[in-house]
Amino acid sequence: xxxxxxxxxxxxxxxxxxxxLKAVGDRVEVNDPLVELETxxxxxxxxxxxxxxxxxxxxxxxxxxxPGAVLGRIATExxxxxxxxxxxxxxxxxxxxxxxxxxxGTDEVRNSEMRLSPAVKRAVIQHDIDPKLIKGTGRDGxxxxxxxxxxxxxxxxxxxxxxxxxxxxxxxSHSVPHDRMRLRIAENMLRSVTxxxxxxxxxxxxxxxxxxxxxxxxxxxxxxxxxxxxxxxxVAAAAEAMKVAPAINSRWHSDRLEIFDDINIGVGTALxxxxxxxxxxxxxQTLSLKGIAAGLDGLIEKARAENxxxxxxxxxxxxxxxxxxxxxxxxxxxxxxxPQSAILGVGKLEKRVVVREVGGVDTIQxxxxxxxxxxxxxxxxxxxxxxxxxxxxxxVLETWPID
Numbered sequence: 379x380x381x382x383x384x385x386x387x388x389x390x391x392x393x394x395x396x397x398x399l400k401a402v403g404d405r406v407e408v409n410d411p412l413v414e415l416e417t418x419x420x421x422x423x424x425x426x427x428x429x430x431x432x433x434x435x436x437x438x439x440x441x442x443x444x445p446g447a448v449l450g451r452i453a454t455e456x457x458x459x460x461x462x463x464x465x466x467x468x469x470x471x472x473x474x475x476x477x478x479x480x481x482x483g484t485d486e487v488r489n490s491e492m493r494l495s496p497a498v499k500r501a502v503i504q505h506d507i508d509p510k511l512i513k514g515t516g517r518d519g520x521x522x523x524x525x526x527x528x529x530x531x532x533x534x535x536x537x538x539x540x541x542x543x544x545x546x547x548x549x550x551s552h553s554v555p556h557d558r559m560r561l562r563i564a565e566n567m568l569r570s571v572t573x574x575x576x577x578x579x580x581x582x583x584x585x586x587x588x589x590x591x592x593x594x595x596x597x598x599x600x601x602x603x604x605x606x607x608x609x610x611x612x613v614a615a616a617a618e619a620m621k622v623a624p625a626i627n628s629r630w631h632s633d634r635l636e637i638f639d640d641i642n643i644g645v646g647t648a649l650x651x652x653x654x655x656x657x658x659x660x661x662x663q664t665l666s667l668k669g670i671a672a673g674l675d676g677l678i679e680k681a682r683a684e685n686x687x688x689x690x691x692x693x694x695x696x697x698x699x700x701x702x703x704x705x706x707x708x709x710x711x712x713x714x715x716x717p718q719s720a721i722l723g724v725g726k727l728e729k730r731v732v733v734r735e736v737g738g739v740d741t742i743q744x745x746x747x748x749x750x751x752x753x754x755x756x757x758x759x760x761x762x763x764x765x766x767x768x769x770x771x772x773x774v775l776e777t778w779p780i781d
Contacts, residue, residue: 380428382412382449385688393417393443398450400432406452413450415443417562420655422688430454501526530554563654567713574630574755576711578723581768585727585746587778594780599671609645609700610671612724615774616698617641617662623767625759626720626752627695635758644694644715645674647681648704656715657681658694694718702726708749719758722771725749 384393396416400406406426413424434451437443498521502509512529514521531554556564588611599606620627620641628637641663644656657677662670680686697715702725712723730747733740750772754764 379433380452380454382424382427382452384415384443384445384447384449385424386445395437395439395441395443396421397439398435402432402435404432406430406432420686420688420691424449426452428452428454498522498526566716570713570716573716574714575757576714576753577756578710578751578753579761579764579768580708580710580749580751581772583748583750583772584776585748587776589746590780591778599668604668604672605675606671607674610667610674611775611778612698613643613659613662613670613674614667615771616643616696616722618774619767619771622770623763625763626767628719628758629717630719630755630758638695642693642695644697646697646699647678655681655686655691656694656697657686657690658692660693697721698724700724702748708751710751711753712751714753714755720752720754723751723753
């Protein structure tokens with residue numbers, strides 16, 4: 379018997395069994411997707427470590443899955459061969475326990491006519507919806523993620539009945555059950571603000587130099603299949619600012635401060651109503667602007683397609699929340715992504731009237747401006763390091779060379 383083990387490097391504060399992709403008694407081959415785990419960050423498929431038959435499921439759906447724990451057991455081909463002579467002598471064949479399942483291993487989801495994408499498969503499992511009941515609006519009638527979301531909304535909407543008070547408060551309402559991602563986000567946010575004293579400093583940054591450089595070079599980047607975004611400049615400037623305040627790139631321990639040599643920057647990526655995920659670009663200090671842009675483009679594309687792996691979200695040492703893309707000028711405090719020590723917030727880029735000195739004379743100019751904030755764990759750093767980091771960050775953005 380071969381044990382199926384929860385990966386020891388599993389990223390996330392807590393992992394649970396999201397769904398079994400095979401049932402007891404099913405034949406599996408090496409590296410067949412066997413069971414799906416979910417953390418507060420990503421869903422990860424655990425492959426079969428050997429060929430054989432799934433004999434036992436130890437951790438059922440929704441069970442907590444600690445690193446190194448046994449998920450299930452596979453009887454290998456050798457083990458199956460060893461019991462066949464007994465069967466030939468008339469011994470009764472063992473009865474395999476078949477478990478009812480609504481996982482990806484069911485006939486409904488396997489049905490080739492359904493042709494569900496991985497994102498849709500995960501969604502129907504997460505919300506326990508029979509895909510046969512969903513009307514697809516995609517090409518050739520395929521079910522899209524939007525179709526699943528609509529079905530969930532319709533299923534959870536409580537319509538008030540005439541003459542009946544719909545809630546204790548007398549106010550019409552409807553309920554939307556928390557999904558696992560939202561619950562994990564809630565747990566992490568509460569733990570962060572409970573554990574770390576948050577303090578925020580706010581500066582203002584002029585993006586004129588960045589705009590000029592981007593306008594001059596974005597077409598050349600595009601010809602190399604690289605999308606040059608403002609976020610790439612922000613990531614590069616953040617890495618440069620670490621040189622004046624290295625403790626920003628650190629982790630608090632009860633007996634010491636762990637300052638990281640590598641700068642692994644996570645970029646918050648909104649998934650609409652499904653929450654937020656933070657893919658991580660590793661060793662930013664070694665990357666050029668082109669390397670940063672290419673890396674970000676790949677990560678964000680994978681995030682929105684729900685194709686991130688555990689490796690894509692692990693090892694972050696600092697996080698950027700570009701909340702301005704959704705219209706906010708500034709947000710404070712932005713909750714620190716524990717166990718990191720700080721998080722950068724970037725507000726909406728907009729034209730503002732500013733005063734600039736030209737030839738010793740004050741002038742009024744229109745510039746592209748944005749508020750930038752650094753929320754820090756006050757156990758780790760004080761205002762001096764915080765302001766030094768922000769000063770350097772803004773300086774890098776405002777003095778970016780055009781060439």
